[in-house]
Amino acid sequence: MSKLHKLRNAAATMTELVAGDRAADRVVPPTGFTATLTTFTAGAMAFLAVFALALSLATGRLAERWASELAQTSTVRISAPLEEIEAQTLAAQEVLRTTPGVVRSRIMSEEEQMLLLEPWFGPDLPLEDLPIPRLIEVVEDEEGYDAAGLRLRLAGEAPGAFLDDHTRWRRPLVEAANRLRSLGWIAIALIGLSTAAMITLAARAALAANAQVIRVTRLVGARDVYIARAFVRRFTIRALLGAAVGTIAGCIAVALLPSAADAGAFLTGLGFRGWHWLWPLTIPPLAALVAFWATRSAALRTLNEVT
Amino acid sequence: MIELENVAYSYGGGDLLTDISLRLQAGSFHFLTGPSGAGKSTFLKLCYMELAASKGLVQVFGQDVATLGRDQIAFARRRIGVVHQECQFLDHLSVAENIALPLTVSGKDVAAERQNLADLIGWVGLTKQQNQLPPELSGGERQRAALARAVIMGPDVILADEPTGNVDWEMSQRLMSLLIELNKMGKSVLVATHDLTLIRNTKAQVSARVLRIKDRKLQLAGADL
Numbered sequence: 279m280s281k282l283h284k285l286r287n288a289a290a291t292m293t294e295l296v297a298g299d300r301a302a303d304r305v306v307p308p309t310g311f312t313a314t315l316t317t318f319t320a321g322a323m324a325f326l327a328v329f330a331l332a333l334s335l336a337t338g339r340l341a342e343r344w345a346s347e348l349a350q351t352s353t354v355r356i357s358a359p360l361e362e363i364e365a366q367t368l369a370a371q372e373v374l375r376t377t378p379g380v381v382r383s384r385i386m387s388e389e390e391q392m393l394l395l396e397p398w399f400g401p402d403l404p405l406e407d408l409p410i411p412r413l414i415e416v417v418e419d420e421e422g423y424d425a426a427g428l429r430l431r432l433a434g435e436a437p438g439a440f441l442d443d444h445t446r447w448r449r450p451l452v453e454a455a456n457r458l459r460s461l462g463w464i465a466i467a468l469i470g471l472s473t474a475a476m477i478t479l480a481a482r483a484a485l486a487a488n489a490q491v492i493r494v495t496r497l498v499g500a501r502d503v504y505i506a507r508a509f510v511r512r513f514t515i516r517a518l519l520g521a522a523v524g525t526i527a528g529c530i531a532v533a534l535l536p537s538a539a540d541a542g543a544f545l546t547g548l549g550f551r552g553w554h555w556l557w558p559l560t561i562p563p564l565a566a567l568v569a570f571w572a573t574r575s576a577a578l579r580t581l582n583e584v585t
Numbered sequence: 586m587i588e589l590e591n592v593a594y595s596y597g598g599g600d601l602l603t604d605i606s607l608r609l610q611a612g613s614f615h616f617l618t619g620p621s622g623a624g625k626s627t628f629l630k631l632c633y634m635e636l637a638a639s640k641g642l643v644q645v646f647g648q649d650v651a652t653l654g655r656d657q658i659a660f661a662r663r664r665i666g667v668v669h670q671e672c673q674f675l676d677h678l679s680v681a682e683n684i685a686l687p688l689t690v691s692g693k694d695v696a697a698e699r700q701n702l703a704d705l706i707g708w709v710g711l712t713k714q715q716n717q718l719p720p721e722l723s724g725g726e727r728q729r730a731a732l733a734r735a736v737i738m739g740p741d742v743i744l745a746d747e748p749t750g751n752v753d754w755e756m757s758q759r760l761m762s763l764l765i766e767l768n769k770m771g772k773s774v775l776v777a778t779h780d781l782t783l784i785r786n787t788k789a790q791v792s793a794r795v796l797r798i799k800d801r802k803l804q805l806a807g808a809d810l
Contacts, residue, residue: 302689307677494673497635498734499663500690501656582655 306491306508312480316513319476320520320569321527324561327469328528331557334462336548341455344448350422351444354383356412358438366436367412373435374416379423386413416441473517473565474572481513481576492584506577510570517569521562529558586611586742586773587632587665592641594627601627605641605803607796609742609775614768614791616784617777618806619798625777626670628798629744632775633665634658646741663691666735666772668745672727674719681706681715684733691738702737709733709763725756732763742773749783757783765791 354374358366367385374383386394391413395403425443432439485492492505532549550557587609594602602624609615609632617625630636631643634650643650645661653661674683685695685702695702706715709729714722722730728748735743745764749757761776761783768774768791778784784795795806 304678304682305675305686305689307675490673491675494675495686495690496659497633497662497667497669497673498687498690499659499738501659503656504690504692 302504302508303511305495306484306488306512312484312487313512313516316477316480316516316569317520319480320473320517320565321524323469323473323476324521324524324565325528325531327466327561328525328532328558330462330465330469331561332532332548332550334459334466335550335554335557337455337458337462339551341452341459344455345452350418350420352416352418352425353442353444354414354416354432355440355442356414356436356438357440358436360409362438363412366438367414369436370414370432370439373428373431373439374414377423377428377431379418379421381417381419383414383416386415470564470568474568477513477517477569477572478576481509481573482580484509484513485577485580492581502578502581505581506574509577510573513573514566514570518562518566521565525558525561529555586646588642588644589631589638590642590644592631592638592643594624594631594636595639596627600639600801602631602798602803603801605631607803609773611741611773612768612771613773614765614793615773615775616787616793616795616806617775617798618779618781618784618795621779623798624801625779625798626746628803629667629746629775629777632742632744633662633667663687663738664741666738666740666743668728668731668735668743668748670747670750672719672731674727674730676719679716679718680711680722680730683719684711684715684730684737686734687738705733705737710759724751725753725760728752728756728760729763732760736767736772740772742775743767745774745776747778748776749778749780758786761787 354370356363356367356370371383371385374380391410392403395410425441429441432441495505529550535549587607589605589607592602592605593600594605605628617628619625627636631638632645634643634645634653637651645653646664648657648661650658675686678686681702682689684706685698688695688698688702703712706712709732711726711730711733714726714730719727719730728751732745732748735745743764748760748764752760757780764774764776765787784793787793788795797804797806
C-alpha cells in the first residue's frame with residue numbers, strides 16, 4: 279500500500295471519527311473491561327503527565343532564573359588580619375571601580391552577612407566576635423569582566439581579596455535544573471508510550487474478543503479500514519474522555535500544592551504560572567491522538583494476520 | 586462470473602480438492618453434492634475468497650483472485666451473496682440490522698433503503714421477527730434471514746451452503762422457492778447440499794446442473810441422482 283493511500287485512509291478515518299456513524303458503531307458490541315481499562319489508563323496517565331509537565335516547566339524556570347540572576351553577580355571575599363581588613367577592602371573596591379565590565383560594587387552590611395549565616399548558625403550570632411571575612415558584591419554588565427585579569431590585579435593590590443564568580447557552583451546547579459527539565463520531558467514521552475502500549479493491548483484484546491464480528495462483517499464485504507474504524511473511534515473517544523478527567527484532576531492537585539510562603543522550598547515552585555496553565559489542555563487531544571494511532575495500527579495489523 | 590481452472594486446495598499436507606474446473610455463468614443454477622466432508626464448503630469458500638487455492642486459477646468477475654488486494658476482495662464479496670451452513674449473525678443486532686449489515690458495512694445509507702429492506706424482510710416472511718435478536722429465531726427463520734442478507738446488495742451470484750440443513754421439509758421447499766425466484770431474476774445460484782430429494786424436486790422446477798465432489802474431484806452427476 280502506498281504512503282499516499284495510507285495517508286488518505288488515515289484522513290478518511292479521522293473524518294469518520296469526528297462525524298461518527300451510529301450504525302457502524304453498533305456493529306461492534308460494547309466491550310466491558312477494555313472500555314474501563316482504556317478510560318482508566320488514559321486518566322491515570324494524563325494525571326501523571328500533568329505533574330511531569332509541571333516539573334518540566336518549573337525546572338525550566340528555575341534553570342533560567344539561576345542562569346540569569348547568578349550569571350551577572352559575583353563576590354569578592356577579603357580575608358585579612360583585622361588591622362589590614364579596612365585598607366584591603368578599600369584597595370579591592372578601587373580595583374573593582376576601575377575594572378571594565380564591572381557596573382558597581384558594594385560592601386555587604388553586617389546585617390546582610392548575618393542573614394546569610396543565619397540558616398546555619400541561628401539568629402543571635404555575635405558577628406563581631408567571629409573572624410568573618412568582609413564581602414563585596416560585584417555586579418557586572420552584559421559583556422562581563424575578565425575574571426583572570428581581575429584576580430591578578432586583586433592579588434597585587436589586596437592580597438587578602440579572593441574573587442568568587444559563582445561559576446564553580448552555579449554551573450552544576452543550572453545543569454541539574456536543565457537535567458530535571460529533560461527528565462520531565464522524558465517522563466512525558468514515556469507516559470505517552472506507556473499509554474500507547476496499554477491501549478494497543480486493550481485494542482488487541484477487544485479485537486480478539488470480537489473475532490466473530492470481524493469474520494461476519496468481512497464475509498458481507500466490509501473493508502479492513504471499516505472494521506478498524508469501529509474500534510478506533512471507540513478507543514479514541516474513551517482515551518479522550520479519560521485523559522480529560524485525569525488532566526482536570528492533575529491540574530486541581532497542582533493548584534492545591536502549598537504556596538511558596540508556606541514552605542519556601544524548591545517544590546513550592548512546582549506548578550504552572552500564567553499562560554503555562556494552557557499547557558495541560560494539550561494532554562487530552564494528545565492522548566486521543568496516541569489512542570487513535572495505537573488502535574488503528576493494532577487493528578490493521580491484527581486484521582492483516584487474519585485471511 | 587466465477588471461474589475455477591485446475592484448482593487444488595491442500596490443508597495439513599493433504600489435498601482436499603484437486604483438479605477442479607468450473608465456470609459459473611450468469612443466470613445459471615447449480616447444485617453441488619457429495620457426502621459430508623467431501624469438500625463442498627471448501628469449494629464454496631474458494632468461490633467467495635475466504636480460502637486461497639493452493640494451485641490453479643480462480644477468477645471472480647473476470648479478475649484473478651490471487652492478484653486482488655484486501656479491499657478489492659471486499660468489493661468483490663459485495664457482489665456475492667452467501668448463505669452459510671451455520672448462519673453467521675451478530676447476536677447483539679436485531680434481525681433487520683443483521684439483514685441490513687451488508688448495506689451498513691459498504692457505507693450505504695440504510696435509512697434511504699428502508700422500504701427495500703422492509704420489502705425484503707416481507708419477502709422472506711420475517712416482518713414480525715425483524716426486531717428480535719438472532720438467537721430468538723427458529724432454524725428456518727434464521728436460514729431465511731441469512732438468505733435475505735445474502736441478497737440485499739443485489740448480488741450477481743448467490744452461494745448457499747446446506748441452506749436447508751437445519752429446517753423441515755416444508756421450510757426447505759420454501760427456501761428453495763426463494764432461490765429459484767432469485768435465479769429467475771437473473772442471479773447465478775450455486776447450492777451445496779447432500780439432500781438428493783431436494784435436488785430432484787428443484788430440478789422439476791428449474792433447469793439446474795448437478796455437480797458432485799467425489800474422490801476430491803468435481804464431476805457432473807449422472808442419472809444415478
